[in-house]
Amino acid sequence: MSTNNFAPETQMMGYGYKPELSEGAVKCPVFQTSTFVFKTAEEGKAFFEMAHGKPGHEGETMGLIYSRINNPDMEILEERLKLWDGGEAAAAFSSGMSAIATTLVSFLKPGDILLFSNPIYGGTHKFIHYMLNNWGVKAIGFNAGDHKEMIIDMINKNNAADKLKMIYVETPANPTNDLIDIAMCSDLAAAYSNQEKKVLVAVDNTYMGPLWQHPLKHGADIVLYSATKYIGGHSDLIAGAAVGSTEIIKQIKKSRTFFGTIIDPHTSWLLMRSLETLKIRMEAAAANAEKVAAFLLQHKRVEKVYYLGYTALNNPDQEYILKKQYLSFGAMVSFDVVGGEQEAFTFLNNLKHIKLAVSLGGTESLAEHPYSMTHADIDEEEKNRLGLTKKMVRLSVGIENAADIIWDIEQALEKINLKSYIGKPQLAAQV
Numbered sequence: 001m002s003t004n005n006f007a008p009e010t011q012m013m014g015y016g017y018k019p020e021l022s023e024g025a026v027k028c029p030v031f032q033t034s035t036f037v038f039k040t041a042e043e044g045k046a047f048f049e050m051a052h053g054k055p056g057h058e059g060e061t062m063g064l065i066y067s068r069i070n071n072p073d074m075e076i077l078e079e080r081l082k083l084w085d086g087g088e089a090a091a092a093f094s095s096g097m098s099a100i101a102t103t104l105v106s107f108l109k110p111g112d113i114l115l116f117s118n119p120i121y122g123g124t125h126k127f128i129h130y131m132l133n134n135w136g137v138k139a140i141g142f143n144a145g146d147h148k149e150m151i152i153d154m155i156n157k158n159n160a161a162d163k164l165k166m167i168y169v170e171t172p173a174n175p176t177n178d179l180i181d182i183a184m185c186s187d188l189a190a191a192y193s194n195q196e197k198k199v200l201v202a203v204d205n206t207y208m209g210p211l212w213q214h215p216l217k218h219g220a221d222i223v224l225y226s227a228t229k230y231i232g233g234h235s236d237l238i239a240g241a242a243v244g245s246t247e248i249i250k251q252i253k254k255s256r257t258f259f260g261t262i263i264d265p266h267t268s269w270l271l272m273r274s275l276e277t278l279k280i281r282m283e284a285a286a287a288n289a290e291k292v293a294a295f296l297l298q299h300k301r302v303e304k305v306y307y308l309g310y311t312a313l314n315n316p317d318q319e320y321i322l323k324k325q326y327l328s329f330g331a332m333v334s335f336d337v338v339g340g341e342q343e344a345f346t347f348l349n350n351l352k353h354i355k356l357a358v359s360l361g362g363t364e365s366l367a368e369h370p371y372s373m374t375h376a377d378i379d380e381e382e383k384n385r386l387g388l389t390k391k392m393v394r395l396s397v398g399i400e401n402a403a404d405i406i407w408d409i410e411q412a413l414e415k416i417n418l419k420s421y422i423g424k425p426q427l428a429a430q431v
């Protein structure tokens with residue numbers, strides 16, 4: 001066995017870093033510089049030729065040029081980011097949205113059709129429907145839970161077969177935790193690919209990655225992250241990432257250089273620190289989420305719990321996907337309170353420890369109201385169709401003591417006035 005075969009959590013401590021290039025520092029320092037000195041003019045010329053893909057430099061390694069193109073912190077971070085997903089390469093970005101937007105415009109051109117899964121993160125939804133639409137890219141949505149035949153039918157009805165260029169998936173769906181079969185999407189992409197175009201499958205893996213879902217292993221071409229979430233893990237930075245084959249990441253990086261959506265050296269350094277504890281953080285959060293979900297399920301002021309351990313296990317189609325695609329139930333739990341928006345707000349306004357904030361995947365637990373916050377921009381009709389209710393609260397369960405999280409949830413639930421609601425209509429376990 002060589003050190004290259006070590007598990008990702010071991011590799012996170014030093015992979016890609018050579019202490020001898022940094023005065024022996026055990027950790028990679030922050031290379032807070034905008035530009036790099038060439039040894040000679042000939043070297044500078046060669047680096048630029050390599051950056052522009054000119055022939056004659058096969059087998060050579062391009063050196064450092066300018067921090068909108070490359071930087072040591074970013075390069076070492078990218079070496080580590082690809083490991084969890086088993087990708088050939090990774091690209092790091094200034095945010096999850098810049099990773100998503102840069103990737104989509106790298107492969108879509110006017111006239112192309114993008115097939116996407118519903119519901120998706122509000123920012124992505126807006127980008128697809130406003131920006132891409134303005135540039136002549138048509139988006140067609142399918143719902144988590146739609147069978148392959150239903151999606152094929154929709155592609156045909158929209159005359160989309162010839163123009164379909166990408167299938168964009170977010171699974172589990174935010175905030176309902178509905179699952180989508182990535183291998184099914186990959187089969188669809190293959191069926192609509194031909195000699196002129198390869199239909200790509202891109203998966204936003206923010207909710208379950210990089211630990212518990214590995215989309216490339218199920219046939220996806222690109223994995224996307226808001227690294228602001230679990231990868232960063234401390235709610236103190238904004239970043240994004242794309243992982244895939246060398247060829248695909250090369251194309252994405254070319255657009256990244258044009259747009260300048262690259263990550264900065266200090267954030268890269270923070271992410272390397274975060275990656276060292278990623279596994280234990282995610283495992284601790286998932287263990288807490290299981291206890292929180294169990295507590296919510298039996299509470300009289302809770303109508304429905306959206307947690308993979310319940311929703312997916314009580315639906316044969318979802319259970320099939322869960323078992324082949326996931327390594328955990330995750331740490332995101334949504335629930336409907338008994339009542340409506342007012343009762344959900346009463347719960348949120350009475351939390352004493354859990355912070356009322358959007359985002360997820362941090363060490364601390366967070367709670368928000370998807371209907372009026374993260375998903376505010378999605379049409380009311382569409383939200384209703386997707387089961388995204390006004391009574392829904394989304395919890396990102398952190399790594400605190402589970403009993404303390406549950407204490408806070410219990411005392412805030414007790415503040416909801418049950419007077420006008422009789423009985424408990426439905427448990428997720430019965431869905």
Ligand SMILES: Cc1ncc(COP(=O)(O)O)c(C=O)c1O
Nearest residue numbers: 095096097121204206226228239
């Ligand atoms: C699933 C998902 N994808 C993408 C994003 C966008 O990431 P960022 O805020 O880092 O730009 C978010 C942010 O909440 C998200 O939840």
